[in-house]
Amino acid sequence: MKKIKPFIIAFAILVxxxxxxxxxxxxxxxxxxxxxxSMSNQGMDGYWGDNIESSGNVTSDKSQSAYIAKGTEIxxxxxxxxxxxxxxxxxxxxxxxTQDIKGKTLQLQKASQELKAEQIKxxxxxxxxxxxxxxxxxxxxxDREYVNGRIYVANEELVIGNITYQSGDYxxxxxxxxxxxxxxxxxxxxxxxDGETSYxxxxxxxxxxxxxxxxxxxxxxxxxxxxxxxxxxLASILYLDGETKQIVGEDTFDNEGKAIHAGKPEGYTPSQxxxxxxxxxxxVKKLDLAYRKLxxxxxxxxxxxxxxxxxxxxxxxxxxxxxxxxxxxxxxFITVSATDEYFIKxxxxxxxxxxxxxxxxxxxxxxxxxxxxxxxxxEISDIPxxxxxxxxxxxxxxxxxxxxxxxxxxxxxxxxxxAVDITITPDGESGGGFYIPNHFIRKDASxxxxxxxxxxxVLKKEYISVGKSLWGAMTEVKKGVxxxxxxxxxxxxxxxxxxxxxxxxxLNYGDGGLG
Numbered sequence: 001m002k003k004i005k006p007f008i009i010a011f012a013i014l015v016x017x018x019x020x021x022x023x024x025x026x027x028x029x030x031x032x033x034x035x036x037x038s039m040s041n042q043g044m045d046g047y048w049g050d051n052i053e054s055s056g057n058v059t060s061d062k063s064q065s066a067y068i069a070k071g072t073e074i075x076x077x078x079x080x081x082x083x084x085x086x087x088x089x090x091x092x093x094x095x096x097x098t099q100d101i102k103g104k105t106l107q108l109q110k111a112s113q114e115l116k117a118e119q120i121k122x123x124x125x126x127x128x129x130x131x132x133x134x135x136x137x138x139x140x141x142x143d144r145e146y147v148n149g150r151i152y153v154a155n156e157e158l159v160i161g162n163i164t165y166q167s168g169d170y171x172x173x174x175x176x177x178x179x180x181x182x183x184x185x186x187x188x189x190x191x192x193x194d195g196e197t198s199y200x201x202x203x204x205x206x207x208x209x210x211x212x213x214x215x216x217x218x219x220x221x222x223x224x225x226x227x228x229x230x231x232x233x234l235a236s237i238l239y240l241d242g243e244t245k246q247i248v249g250e251d252t253f254d255n256e257g258k259a260i261h262a263g264k265p266e267g268y269t270p271s272q273x274x275x276x277x278x279x280x281x282x283x284v285k286k287l288d289l290a291y292r293k294l295x296x297x298x299x300x301x302x303x304x305x306x307x308x309x310x311x312x313x314x315x316x317x318x319x320x321x322x323x324x325x326x327x328x329x330x331x332x333f334i335t336v337s338a339t340d341e342y343f344i345k346x347x348x349x350x351x352x353x354x355x356x357x358x359x360x361x362x363x364x365x366x367x368x369x370x371x372x373x374x375x376x377x378x379e380i381s382d383i384p385x386x387x388x389x390x391x392x393x394x395x396x397x398x399x400x401x402x403x404x405x406x407x408x409x410x411x412x413x414x415x416x417x418x419a420v421d422i423t424i425t426p427d428g429e430s431g432g433g434f435y436i437p438n439h440f441i442r443k444d445a446s447x448x449x450x451x452x453x454x455x456x457x458v459l460k461k462e463y464i465s466v467g468k469s470l471w472g473a474m475t476e477v478k479k480g481v482x483x484x485x486x487x488x489x490x491x492x493x494x495x496x497x498x499x500x501x502x503x504x505x506x507l508n509y510g511d512g513g514l515g
Contacts, residue, residue: 033502034459034493036486043483044435054346054422055285058414062314062338065417069297070329073098081321085312091334096308099301108294115287122280130273131265133437133473134242141232148229149175152215152222161210165190172211178231187211239264243439270473289419314338320415332417342410346422347385347401362406364420373412379405435474442490451494453486453501461497
């Protein structure tokens, strides 16, 4: 029988070992899980900057709207809806002495101040740089050496209390903690020298007191042997950007634990900032509408004749007229229009000038009744607007705004004088992308990818198509992720394809390699 060659045996052993290791690896992999979170909570379905948002009031080339201030008594109305009137015709008559011009002037001044204050707050928000959406906290400890013991050795003959010590005798020893506090003490009888461990410590309290007093007053009569120890203390807390891993702040402390500097980033995260901006924009819109209404009421008062007559300033048709016995003073009481074509004015930032052009359609929605219509841009100014209305055009608030005019038909149900929201979707924009935090996205030679939970509840690598970056913290995903998907933090277990997924409300980023 031929002998089996040694290398064949060795090869067989290696194959067996490899099989065992592979089995162990697969077993361990099967026990690992990856935490995943829903993008319906982490992502943003649409962003206020995707579309150009503006606001304005509906008017026409020749129109007149009249708000009747609360408290004004209407004596008579001389027209009805649909009537044709000529310039100078008396539309209605009020009691002149019920018009409080002075009070309305003060109201207008107050409204102007409130509007400007909120506009300034909105501008600050638009200029605010957000803090990272997710931050990781890392504690940094430093070592320090401290004296943990002192032994007092007589360097000459000493008489302390009722004991005579010879040169080289141990007299006393003390132990200390890292903060310098005494934690223990021993008092030696005479004759105990270096290296000796068998002794009985002095228990006589009067002798202890005598030794302590002598040491305090005669330190120079001792050879003091010290021992040292090491301890760690919290020197700082680092705050890391969850996506870039860069340090974005630091709290520092002295070795006694007292704060030296507080550097934790404070402010709004991108999602919080988006919400705050939206809320502030809504506030500015309401105050702007209130201001315009007061402005019109004051103008009507000033143009009322001494005998209380309010006359037509244009020739046209009475397109709107409220009931004298039941009218809403937050809306125009009467509107006269000389044309069936209405228009609104808004503003766009200079960076959108190339993507918005005459003939483009815009969407408008009335604040009064929620009616919506489609308007067509008929003019775009070549000169930057000087209107100090910070909401007039979204985009880069540091850029110049250019006024535009868009026309629509009066049959839409939106009346002259109505305040409207204006939305423009520039060419090439989808009108509301889906954004996810940057730390869910990684790159390799093939492109950008995420680690996504598959239909079989295991982790898979999914390449995605990305778009715009938002605040340096979020990225638009055009293809590959929707708000219905669950993603893992793509580090640590979250980077392993094929392992089981565990749905959680919030990720533990320490498990993903941030620590």
